[in-house]
Amino acid sequence: GVAxxxxxxxxxxxxVHKLTKHFHNLRTATVTQTVQGKSQKVEVMIDCDGxxxxxxxxxxxxxxxxxxxxxxxxxxxxxxxxx
Numbered sequence: 001g002v003a004x005x006x007x008x009x010x011x012x013x014x015x016v017h018k019l020t021k022h023f024h025n026l027r028t029a030t031v032t033q034t035v036q037g038k039s040q041k042v043e044v045m046i047d048c049d050g051x052x053x054x055x056x057x058x059x060x061x062x063x064x065x066x067x068x069x070x071x072x073x074x075x076x077x078x079x080x081x082x083x
Contacts (some may be wrong), residue, residue: 004033011063015070016044023077025049033062042069046077053077 016029027047034041040063042065055072059065 008033008062012066013043015066016046016073019046019070019074019077022074023048023081035061035062040065042066044069046072046073048077048080051080053080 003010011029012033014042016031019029020026024078025048027049029047032041032043032045034043038060039058040060041056041058042062043054045052045054053076055069055076057065057069057072059068
């Protein structure tokens with residue numbers, strides 16, 4: 001759906017990489033960015049020692065959606081860490 005610019009790729013990489021500071025057992029992360037008309041969606045799936053954590057956000061701006069999805073992921077991973 002969307003031509004990913006280098007700036008957008010670096011921004012997504014930087015935001016997801018920040019999660020590794022708190023959660024050292026993250027293996028892989030897959031970021032999918034989709035544009036449908038005016039709606040833009042960011043979906044992130046993370047493999048955390050065999051546990052797959054997935055979040056998605058929609059919005060008018062891919063950068064803002066990326067910020068919100070990383071916040072969601074951090075909350076979900078924190079729940080998994082305390083279990």
